[in-house]
Amino acid sequence: GAVVSQHPSWVICKSGTSVKIECRSLDFQATTMFWYRQFPKQSLMLMATSNEGSKATYEQGVEKDKFLINHASLTLSTLTVTSAHPEDSSFYICSARVSGTDNAEAFFGQGTRLTVV
Amino acid sequence: QKEVEQNSGPLSVPEGAIASLNCTYSDRGSQSFFWYRQYSGKSPELIMFIYSNGDKEDGRFTAQLNKASQYVSLLIRDSQPSDSATYLCAAFNQAGTALIFGKGTTLSVSS
Numbered sequence A: 001g002a003v004v005s006q007h008p009s010w011v012i013c014k015s016g017t018s019v020k021i022e023c024r025s026l027d028f029q030a031t032t033m034f035w036y037r038q039f040p041k042q043s044l045m046l047m048a049t050s051n052e053g054s055k056a057t058y059e060q061g062v063e064k065d066k067f068l069i070n071h072a073s074l075t076l077s078t079l080t081v082t083s084a085h086p087e088d089s090s091f092y093i094c095s096a097r098v099s100g101t102d103n104a105e106a107f108f109g110q111g112t113r114l115t116v117v
Numbered sequence B: 001q002k003e004v005e006q007n008s009g010p011l012s013v014p015e016g017a018i019a020s021l022n023c024t025y026s027d028r029g030s031q032s033f034f035w036y037r038q039y040s041g042k043s044p045e046l047i048m049f050i051y052s053n054g055d056k057e058d059g060r061f062t063a064q065l066n067k068a069s070q071y072v073s074l075l076i077r078d079s080q081p082s083d084s085a086t087y088l089c090a091a092f093n094q095a096g097t098a099l100i101f102g103k104g105t106t107l108s109v110s111s
Helices: none
Strands: A004-005 A010-013 A020-027 A030-036 A046-051 A067-075 A076-081 A090-097 A106-108 A110-115 B005-008 B011-016 B021-024 B033-038 B045-050 B054-058 B061-066 B071-076 B085-092 B099-101 B105-110
Touching: A004 A090, A010 A020, A020 A030, A020 A090, A030 A067, A030 A076, A046 A067, A046 B099, A067 B085, A076 A090, A106 B045, B005 B085, B011 B021, B021 B033, B021 B045, B021 B085, B021 B105, B033 B061, B033 B071, B045 B061, B045 B071, B071 B085
Parallel strands: A010 A110, B011 B105
Antiparallel strands: A004 A020, A020 A076, A030 A046, A030 A090, A067 A076, A090 A106, A090 A110, B005 B021, B021 B071, B033 B045, B033 B085, B054 B061, B061 B071, B085 B099, B085 B105
């Protein structure tokens, strides 16, 4: 399957700082990338859908000013957690969908474990 | 938000048995469905996808889709202890703009 690389895989930051997470599709172009958050023993919750060259679509309850998403190219989307707080500690996972194909499956990055202290 | 429902389990089966995992979805316009496996602390990995009504087989895995009943299932034949994981069912919404996950079913295969 296609490869999606997510970086960093683990980050610890101080409360009040910002953290940027990168999601790259390595061997395909992805018009659409999805950002999920997963708390322990819970399922993936869709945070936002990122479309190349346009604004991200945020799910209800997700603060767009806190979770900044940029999808500047067909192979890169970034999620920036601004002014992080301990309650933002979670497993963040990106997913990318191959461009130009209907019903294409989505491939996941390896996830980023964020710990805010 | 459209929903995908799964039994959280745990589902326990002995080694060699068939494990049956079920999923329902609320968006009647959904066209594509996926089963992912997730080990603790890891990202999900795709097992199978299915778009058409009926069965789709891949090795020990068979996915079944019934759009009229809005039901998707995954059968794992000859279950192995290494199959022990959380299995996530997911569906794209009709527009294909959001991939929605169920809460996952924890499968435990005992040797």
